[in-house]
Amino acid sequence: MVTMQDVAERAGVTKQTVSNVIRGRGAVSTATAARVRAAVEELGYTPNLVARSLATGATRTVGLFVPTVTHSFYADIVEAVEDVLDENGYHLLLCTTRLDGERAKRHLAGLTSRSVDALLIAGDRDLIDHLPLLSEASFPVALCAWETEAPDRFPVVTIDYERAGYLAGRHLRELGHERVAVLASPDHAPRVAGFRRAFTADGLAVPDDAVHLAPAPTPAGGFAAANAALAADPGLTALFASHDVLALGALEAARAAGRSVPHDLSIVGHDDNPEVGLARPALTSVAIPRREMAREAVELLLRALSRSGTPANSIQLLRPELVVRESTGPVGGRRADPAG
Amino acid sequence: MVTMQDVAERAGVTKQTVSNVIRGRGAVSTATAARVRAAVEELGYTPNLVARSLATGATRTVGLFVPTVTHSFYADIVEAVEDVLDENGYHLLLCTTRLDGERAKRHLAGLTSRSVDALLIAGDRDLIDHLPLLSEASFPVALCAWETEAPDRFPVVTIDYERAGYLAGRHLRELGHERVAVLASPDHAPRVAGFRRAFTADGLAVPDDAVHLAPAPTPAGGFAAANAALAADPGLTALFASHDVLALGALEAARAAGRSVPHDLSIVGHDDNPEVGLARPALTSVAIPRREMAREAVELLLRALSRSGTPANSIQLLRPELVVRESTGPVGGRRADPAG
DNA sequence: CTGAAAGCGCTTACAG
DNA sequence: CTGAAAGCGCTTACAG
Numbered sequence: 257m258v259t260m261q262d263v264a265e266r267a268g269v270t271k272q273t274v275s276n277v278i279r280g281r282g283a284v285s286t287a288t289a290a291r292v293r294a295a296v297e298e299l300g301y302t303p304n305l306v307a308r309s310l311a312t313g314a315t316r317t318v319g320l321f322v323p324t325v326t327h328s329f330y331a332d333i334v335e336a337v338e339d340v341l342d343e344n345g346y347h348l349l350l351c352t353t354r355l356d357g358e359r360a361k362r363h364l365a366g367l368t369s370r371s372v373d374a375l376l377i378a379g380d381r382d383l384i385d386h387l388p389l390l391s392e393a394s395f396p397v398a399l400c401a402w403e404t405e406a407p408d409r410f411p412v413v414t415i416d417y418e419r420a421g422y423l424a425g426r427h428l429r430e431l432g433h434e435r436v437a438v439l440a441s442p443d444h445a446p447r448v449a450g451f452r453r454a455f456t457a458d459g460l461a462v463p464d465d466a467v468h469l470a471p472a473p474t475p476a477g478g479f480a481a482a483n484a485a486l487a488a489d490p491g492l493t494a495l496f497a498s499h500d501v502l503a504l505g506a507l508e509a510a511r512a513a514g515r516s517v518p519h520d521l522s523i524v525g526h527d528d529n530p531e532v533g534l535a536r537p538a539l540t541s542v543a544i545p546r547r548e549m550a551r552e553a554v555e556l557l558l559r560a561l562s563r564s565g566t567p568a569n570s571i572q573l574l575r576p577e578l579v580v581r582e583s584t585g586p587v588g589g590r591r592a593d594p595a596g
Numbered sequence: 597m598v599t600m601q602d603v604a605e606r607a608g609v610t611k612q613t614v615s616n617v618i619r620g621r622g623a624v625s626t627a628t629a630a631r632v633r634a635a636v637e638e639l640g641y642t643p644n645l646v647a648r649s650l651a652t653g654a655t656r657t658v659g660l661f662v663p664t665v666t667h668s669f670y671a672d673i674v675e676a677v678e679d680v681l682d683e684n685g686y687h688l689l690l691c692t693t694r695l696d697g698e699r700a701k702r703h704l705a706g707l708t709s710r711s712v713d714a715l716l717i718a719g720d721r722d723l724i725d726h727l728p729l730l731s732e733a734s735f736p737v738a739l740c741a742w743e744t745e746a747p748d749r750f751p752v753v754t755i756d757y758e759r760a761g762y763l764a765g766r767h768l769r770e771l772g773h774e775r776v777a778v779l780a781s782p783d784h785a786p787r788v789a790g791f792r793r794a795f796t797a798d799g800l801a802v803p804d805d806a807v808h809l810a811p812a813p814t815p816a817g818g819f820a821a822a823n824a825a826l827a828a829d830p831g832l833t834a835l836f837a838s839h840d841v842l843a844l845g846a847l848e849a850a851r852a853a854g855r856s857v858p859h860d861l862s863i864v865g866h867d868d869n870p871e872v873g874l875a876r877p878a879l880t881s882v883a884i885p886r887r888e889m890a891r892e893a894v895e896l897l898l899r900a901l902s903r904s905g906t907p908a909n910s911i912q913l914l915r916p917e918l919v920v921r922e923s924t925g926p927v928g929g930r931r932a933d934p935a936g
Numbered sequence: 937c938t939g940a941a942a943g944c945g946c947t948t949a950c951a952g
Numbered sequence: 953c954t955g956a957a958a959g960c961g962c963t964t965a966c967a968g
Contacts, residue, residue, distance in 0.1 A: 257734060259961060270939050275963065283937050300732070305709045306649045307961030310944050315646060317689070326671040334665050335692055342699060347706060349657070350690040352675055359682060366687060369645045392640070394597060475874060504874075531871065534815060534844075599945060610955050615947065623953050647945030650960050 258299045266295035278303060317347045318557065319372040321360065321380045324352050328529050329546055333378050333401065336550035344558055346373070353382035361386045368393060374557040376400060378550070381443075396560040396567050400553035401546070403446055412571040413553040420542045420576035421447035424496050424524040425454025425462075427540070427578050432587035433494040433522060437466040437485035439506060441473050444498035447526060447542075451496050470502050478505025479512075486513055493587045494522040500529045503539055507583070518585035528579050537582035544576045598639045606635035618643060658897065659689045659712040661700065661720045668869050669886055673718050673741065676890035684898055686713070693722035701726045708733060714897040716740060718890070721783075736900040736907050740893035741886070743786055752911040753893040760882045760916035761787035764836050764864040765794025765802075767880070767918055772927035773834040773862060777806040777825035779846060781813050784838035787866060787882075791836050810842050818845025819852075826853055833927045834862040840869045843879055847923070858925035868919050877922035884916045 260278075264271040269288060276282035277292040284292075295301070309315045320337050322330040338348050349372055353360040360382045367375060372395060377383055379401035387407050390397050399406055400413045424447075428436055436455070440448050452462045468485045470477035478497055482505060486492060497503035503525030507517060515521045517537055525532055528543035552572060560567035600618075604611040609628060616622035617632040624632075635641070649655045660677050662670040678688050689712055693700040700722045707715060712735060717723055719741035727747050730737050739746055740753045764787075768776055776795070780788050792802040808825045810817035818837055822845060826832060837843035843865030847857060855861045857877055865872055868883035892912060900907035 257961095261961080271961090272940090272963075273938060276938090279963090285937060288937080302705070302709045304650075304961050305706075305711045306646060306655060307944090308963075309646045310644075310650050310946085311961080311963040313944075324671075325665050325674050326668055328666055331664075331666040331671055334690070335694070338690070338692055342703075347703075347711070348690050350674070350678070350688050352678055354675070363682075363687075365642070366645075369642045371645045371687070597945095601945080611945090612947075612956090613954060616954090619947090625953060628953080644945050647960090648947075650962085651945080651947040653960075 263295045267291045319349045319367045319375045321377045332546045333550040336547035340554040411567045415544045416573040417446040418450035421450025423578040425451040428494045436494040439481040439502045440498040475505035478502030482506035482509035500525040500527045522584040540581045540584040549574045603635045607631045657687045659707045659715045661717045672886045673890040676887035680894040751907045755884045756913040757786040758790035761790025763918045765791040768834045776834040779821040779842045780838040815845035818842030822846035822849035840865040840867045862924040880921045880924040883919045889914045
């Protein structure tokens with residue numbers, strides 16, 4: 257491979273002049289610079305980034321941990337992270353942990369070995385036990401998409417999940433619903449709490465036994481939970497699913513039970529995944545700004561890097577937004593009027 | 597940071613003895629090794645991978661280009677690639693090109709600078725114009741998931757897409773269908789050709805005007821194409837969609853046209869994406885072994901690396917498989933008999 | 937504006 | 953089985 261030394265000889269200068277020209281630093285006469293550039297061109301020189309990293313101590317690479325990339329939520333995060341990185345001349349080292357704590361730990365150890373300038377961990381509970389390993393890390397670390405129990409050692413950029421649930425609840429309240437149930441995943445306590453708050457704020461309550469845990473975070477799980485909810489209280493007029501996939505199952509359950517949505521039953525989801533717009537009826541859902549969240553988290557990291565300091569140990573909450581579609585309507589089963 | 601030299605001093609040896617112990621190479625007495633290991637432990641030493649890379653010339657990192665990660669097809673590929681890499685002690689540098697040729701080119705240049713040991717490009721037409729840059733690459737490069745015009749300079753691991761289309765066609769033929777149409781994306785010529793071959797093989801034909809290009813690779817695009825197909829030939833008994841998303845739109849179109857699937861119209865998709873099992877009726881589709889394909893491609897690369905040679909310039913085709921579900925049935929609209 | 941020196945932290949032959 | 957030397961290809965002060 258052609259080295260900086262080769263270019264230097266070709267241009268009749270020393271290698272650090274070449275270095276100066278390439279980095280655009282230091283003072284180099286335009287004539288010399290031109291000669292160097294010509295030599296670079298002729299030789300097809302391209303700097304060895306590994307050597308540069310060893311000299312500078314920076315790899316211009318950021319590590320990202322996500323549980324998986326097969327969910328649109330994390331896929332969006334990965335792409336948003338990559339966008340910010342790209343804008344700033346950084347590369348992305350990706351690790352999906354896939355419910356494998358050992359694997360997560362192994363990769364963590366690899367990254368610690370100075371191959372990464374900063375690290376972002378997106379909602380990755382596979383890593384929760386290994387996070388202490390990072391407290392001695394020599395590079396900035398941040399957490400994002402963390403709904404519960406974020407270790408307070410690291411800066412966090414996440415969603416105001418409690419408010420997300422609240423928005424869903426308030427929407428249902430505004431439509432007049434009083435008897436409602438929740439289909440929830442175990443990890444979604446904050447959004448469930450927010451949902452309930454919207455009712456207690458009005459002097460109502462969502463009793464504990466109206467919260468139905470889904471056996472799995474899948475449509476089938478939502479189907480089962482919705483059936484359970486409907487069986488427990490046939491007088492329900494609305495359902496909040498702590499995740500869209502559960503809501504999709506709930507739509508099925510409503511159909512199976514002969515209940516028309518939203519006339520006989522309103523359903524609100526959470527996350528606003530792309531597929532929910534395709535459901536019939538299109539699902540009302542709480543949209544959470546995933547890409548913005550990812551951007552903020554990376555920018556926090558990059559800021560820390562440029563100040564060569566540790567990031568402020570803060571927690572930043574992005575605000576969710578309710579997206580009203582067709583699956584929610586006023587209590588009482590009034591048909592919507594097609595004409596405006 | 598603690599260095600190898602620090603460990604050596606602590607253990608009372610020289611640094612290359614430490615190096616030997618860490619790499620498990622060279623002959624070191626068990627007593628010395630134990631002392632070194634103790635020193636490593638006490639000091640919390642972790643080797644600097646960048647320095648090692650500079651010395652060895654290998655980064656143990658493989659680059660992967662994909663168009664996006666938000667499609668389950670590519671998400672699966674990314675995870676499969678990562679699995680193989682992880683099993684072999686390699687890291688993943690990910691680049692999603694997102695229809696941005698300039699960005700693709702920029703990243704390509706970055707990787708060329710010796711920061712990667714090998715490169716895998718998965719079905720990425722954003723890079724097609726920049727592939728020549730890679731012909732001088734000093735590391736092995738492979739292509740996978742390439743349906744058309746794969747440059748014959750690089751080894752390719754892909755799907756026998758022609759056969760995928762053929763399987764769809766043969767299935768329909770076996771069910772007795774003769775008047776069929778195709779909903780296609782422009783990039784899917786091979787699968788369309790395979791589909792047509794199943795008919796010409798039986799002395800029938802799928803005329804050119806029975807191939808309808810979808811305006812977009814979305815359900816809406818499939819909907820429009822299916823409507824066009826049905827309008828052009830109301831006597832159609834079956835539809836082949838070159839991609840599942842189009843098939844999803846076709847299901848809608850059938851519903852809108854008052855045609856029951858599969859009784860009045862059979863529909864076959866392609867790719868066997870996870871969501872098609874959730875469609876109603878569940879979609880018959882051609883499953884393509886994406887993860888296996890990705891594994892093979894990475895293993896090819898890794899093999900080349902261990903032989904420190906260039907990979908054989910070959911093309912390897914993985915075989916697709918038809919998955920029959922509910923959206924296809926015998927021609928003639930006979931209702932399926934629920935009892936065995 | 938340009939050049940000589942030292943160093944980043946490791947590994948690779950090669951002596952002993 | 954262990955150590956002294958050279959080198960991987962850059963960058964960072966520092967003279968001139």
